[in-house]
Amino acid sequence: MSDVAAAYRANKGSVLDVDKAFYDTLTDASTKRELVATYTVPVRDGLAWKVPAGHVFRVKIIDGSQVGDFNMWSLHNPRERMWASRTRQLQRAHVSNYDRLWSTLPYLRPMATIIDDTLANYGVDSEGGRVHDLLGTRCDPYVNRLLTGEDFDFHCHSNLVRAVEPFGLTEFDVHDVLNIFQCTGLNKDDQYFMKACPARKGDYLEFFAEIDLLCAMSCCPGGDLSVDLWGENAKDPLQTCHPLGVEVYRVKPELLRNWASPDYAPYKGKHGRQNPSVDWAAIKKQG
Template structure:
C-alpha cells in the first residue's frame, strides 16, 4: 500500500527534476517494418484450414505454419482472451515485456509479437484489428494489452485468503498445453508465460499507477488477425472475467466462447521470408 502522502520533503529543485523531458527508450525507427500491403494482398484467395472454438473459462491450443494467418474472433458476446505463443518446437516463446518496450502498452495493426532471448525475432505480425478505432480513452485505457499478466490461481489465493479457483487463464493454458503436447501439468506450467490480452481494455491509474481493467468494447464479429512469421503453437484462454468489466478469477462474470481460425494463403506474401534469429553473437564480452 502506497502512503497517502510522501514521507520525505521534496528538494528545492523538485520542479526542474520533474520537468525533465521523456526519452523513448527503444526508438522503433530502425526495426524491420512489415509490408502490410503485401501481407493483406496475400489474404486474397486464402483457404481456411482449421477452426476451433475456445469454450468459456477454458483454453485450447492450435498450430499455425509459417506464412499462414490466424484470427481470433468474438462470436457470441463480449469476451477477453489470453494468448500464449511458442515456436512449434517450444524452444521460443512470446516475450511480452520486450514487445511492450518496442511497440507500447497496447498492440494493433502493424505491431509484432517478439520472441525472447536469444532469438528475439518476430513470431507474428498483427495484420488487422477491428478495434483499432478505440485508441486511448479518457481513463488512459486501450485494448489488446501487454502490460497485465494472465490471471492466475496463486494471486487469487492471496487476494481471496485461501481461495482455490482452477479456471484462471494460467491454469487454463497449462491444461491446454499439457493436453496438446502430452505433458504433465507440472511439465507444462513452466512453459506458460505472460500473454497478449486480446480484446481486454486496460490501463494504469494516474493517481497510483495501478493496473486497471474495464469492460471491453469487443462485440460479436470483432477480430484480431495475425500473420505467422515462424511455425507457431498458440494457446488461447477465454478469460473467466468475460469482458473484464467486473471481477475475474470467478464464475460470476458472463463468459462466451472465442473462435480461432487458421488460413493458408494461395501464395506467400511478395518478398516475405521467415525472420532469422537475432544477429547478436552471444559472446557477452567473455573471453
C-alpha cells in the first residue's frame, strides 16, 4: 500500500474535524436509547424510510450474510442527496467509524456520520478486500442487458426506484450508493472486484442523522455475492439472498444539547461571473 498523503487535506478546525467523543456518547454501548421504528427490507426488494435529524439508525444482518445498496436524500429537498464520489475523496473508499456521508453541490454538508461498525476491524484481507464500499455502484438492468443480452428484473437500481416512488421520487433521483456489508477492492489490473460478504447475523452499521433524511436501501439480489453474477460461471444467486433489518433510535435529548445540524457549504462566490444568471444562495434557501 502506498503511503502517499491524501489529496484532500483540511485545515485545523474545519468541518472535517470530527468530535469523536461526542459520537461515542451516542452508541448503544454508551447510552440507553429509545427504539422508535423497525423495518425489514425483504429479499430482492427495496425499502425507504425517514430519519429525523439527531436520531440514530442501524442497518443490520438479521439472518444470513447479505449486501445492501444504500441511498440518502435531504427529506425536505431531494435535490440534496448523498454524493458518493466526494465522500470517497473526503473520507475513504471504504467507510467506517467517524466517516461522514456528504451531500451534493451546492449544499456540500455532512448528511450522516457513522458511529458504530461491528466490522470496523475487518481491515484489508489477503486479496485486498475491504468492507462498506463507495468504489462501485448499484447493479442495474441496463448494464445487465449490455453484459448478457438478457433482461433481468432483480437489480438494486430497480429496487431503489420502487422504494422511493411512494415519496414522490423517480428513477432520476436514484444515485450512486454506499454498498453496506459489501467486500470489494481493485485487482492487479486496477479492475473492481467483489467477494463474499463477511458480515454475519448480528453485525450492523450505525449512523447518526445530521439532517432530516429520507433513506432507501435495496436488499441486493446478488445476496452475499458468493456466486458470480456475470461471466461464464454466473447463475441466479437466489439461495444466497437474505433480508436486512433497519432500526431507528431516539437518543437522550441532553446528549444533543451542544449539537446542531450542519449548515450548507459557506461558499459565497459567483463562480467567477460578474452577473450570474442563477442565484444559488436563493435556491439553497428555497430547497
